[in-house]
Amino acid sequence: MARCVLQRLLLLVITMTLPMMTMAGEVSVAVASNFTAPMKVIAQAFERDTGHKAILSFGATGQFYAQIKNGAPFTVLLAADDETPARLEREGVAVLGTRFTYATGKVVLWSKKADLVDAKGEILKTGKFDKLALANPKLAPYGAAAIQVLEKMNLTKQLGPKLVEASNIGQTFQFVSSGNAALGFVALSQVFENGKLKEGSGWVVPSNLYSPIKQDAVLLTSGKANGAAQALLQYLRSDKAKAIIVSFGYDL
Template identity: 60%
Template structure:
C-alpha cells in the first residue's frame, strides 16, 4: 500500500515537473562585455526564480550590432550604449517600447599592482609605462570614453604610440591582467564589487571627462513572441537585478 502510494506521488510530481517545463522557455541574449559578471549573477537568479533559461553571448556592442543586422538569432540585447539600441529601434529590428536604460557605466584607469595608480591621472602624465590598454573605440563605448578622457587630459598625441586596443573591454582588461600592458582604461564593474576595488590600484575617471555611458536594453524582433524575453527584461527592472547592478559599481 505504501509502495503504491509512493508510486502515485512520484507520477504526480513527475507530471507537475513536465507541466512546469512546458511553460519554460529559453532566451538568446547579446550582452555587452562590461556587463559579463553582473549578467551571469542575474541570469542565475532569473533562471531559479522563473524557470526560464538564458543563453548569453558576451562581446563588443559594435560587433553585436553588425551580427543583429545580419540576422543573428538574438532575442534580447543589452548594449553598452544608448545609441546602438536606438538605431536598431529606428531600423525596425526591435519591439517598440521595449527599450530602457538598465545601467549607467563608469570608466576606470586600472593597474593590477597596488600603488601604481593614485586618485588622479598622474601616472599617465609622469608614469613609467610602455603600454596603455583600451577597448576599440569604434566598437566599444568604453573605448570611446577612454579616448575622450585622453583628449580632455591633453594626452592623446603623447600617448598614441603606447596604446594597445582590445576588440572589446574584456580583452582590454586581459591585456592589463596578463602584464601585456601595465595599465588600462576598463569598466569599473570589471574591478569593483560591493563598494571597493577588488585588486590593484585604480582611478575612477570623473564623469565630466567623457560622454555618459547610458547602457540600454531592448527586446529584438526575434524575441517578440518569446515569453522568456519579456520576462528577462522585466526581471532586469526589478529589485534583485538592481541590487546586483549596484554591487558592481553601476548607477541606475
Template identity: 65%
Template sequence: MSHAGEVTVAVAANFTAPMQKIAKAFEQDTGHKAQLAFGATGKFYAQIKNGAPFAVLLAADDETPARLEREGLAIAGTRLTYATGRLALWSKQANVVDDKGEVLRSNSFNKLAIADPKLAPYGIAAMEVIHKLGVQGSVIPKLVQGESIGQTYQFVSTENAQLGFVALSQISVDGRITQGSAWVVPQHLHTPLKQDAVLLNAGKDNAAAHALLKYLQGDTAKAIITSYGYAL
C-alpha cells in the same frame, strides 16, 4: 515552470560578471534559461544586421539599441536602461595608479590599453577622458586597442599593458577594487555610459525574452548590478 523557455542574449563585454549572476538567478526564479554571448556592442550590431538569432541585446550604450529600433531590427517600445557604467583606469600593480589619474601625465608607463572606440562605447569614453585631460600627445602613441572591454581587461591583467581603461565592474565587487590600483574616472570627464537593453525581432514571441527584460528591472537584478559598481 512547465512553460520554461530559452533566450539567446548578446551581452556587452563589460557586463559579463553581473550577467552571469543574473542569468543564474533568473533561471532559479523563473525556470527560463538565458544563453549568453559576450562581446563588443559594435560587433553585435553588425551580427544582428546580418541576421544573428539573438533575442535580446544588452548594449554598452543607448545609441545602438535606438539605432536597431529605427532600422526595424528591434521591437519599438521595449528599450530600457538597465545600468549606467563606470570607467576606471587600472593597473594590476599596486601603487601605480593614483586616485586622480595623474599617472597619465607621468610618461612612466609603456602601454595603455583601451577598447576599440569604433566598436566599444567604453573605448569612446576612454578617448574622451584622454582629450579632456589634454594628455593625447603623450598617451596616443602608447595605446593598444582591445576589440572589446573584455579583451582590454585581458591586456592589463596579463600585464601586456601596464595600464588600461576598463569597466569598474571588471575590477571591483561591493565597492572594493579587488586587485592592483585604480582611479574611478569622474563621470563629468566623459559622456554617460548609459547601457540600454532591447528586445530584438527574434525575441518578439519568446516568453523567456520578455521575462528577462522584466527581470532586469526587478530587485534581484538591481542588487547584483549595483554590487558591481554600476549606477541604476
C-alpha cells in the same frame, strides 16, 4: 490511508509544476563585454527564479550590431550604449517600446599592480609606464569614453605612442590583467565587487570627463514571441537584479 494521501499530494505537486516546466524556455542574449560578470550572476538567479535559461554571448556592442543586422539569432541585446538599441529600433530590427536603461557604466583607469595607479590618475600625466590599453573607440562605448578622457586631459598626443587598442572592453581587461599593458581604461564592473577593487590599483574617472555611458536593453524582433526573452527583460528591472548590478559598481 496515509499512502493514498501521499499519492494525492505527489500528484498535486506534479500537476502544479508541470505547466511551469512546459512554459520554461531559452533566450539568446548578446551581452556587452563590460557586463559579463554581473550578467552571469543574474542569469543564474533568473534560471532559479523563473525556470527560463539565458544563453549568453559576450562581445563588443558594435560587433553585435553587425551580427544582428546579418541575421544572428539573438533575441535580446544588452548593449554598452543607448544609441545602438535605438538604432535597431529605427531600422525595424528591435521591438518598439521595449528599450530601457538597465545600467549606467563607469570608467576606471586600472592596473594589476597595487601601487601603480594613484587616486587622482596623475600617472597619466607623468607617462611613467609602458603601455595604456583601451577598447576600440569605433566599436566599444568604453573605448570612446577613454578617448574623451584623454582629450579632456589634453594627453592624446603625449600618450598616443603608448596606446594599445583591443577589440572590446573584455580584451582590454585581459591586456592589463596579463601584464601586456601596464594599465588601461576598463569598466569599473570588471575590477569592482562588493564596494571595492578586487585587486590592483585604480582611479575611478570622474563622470565629467566623458559622456554618460547609458547601457540599454532591447527586445529584438526575433524574440517578439519568446516568453523567456520578455521574462528576462522584466527580470532585469527587478530589485534582485538591480542589487546585483549595483554591487558591481554600476549606477541605475
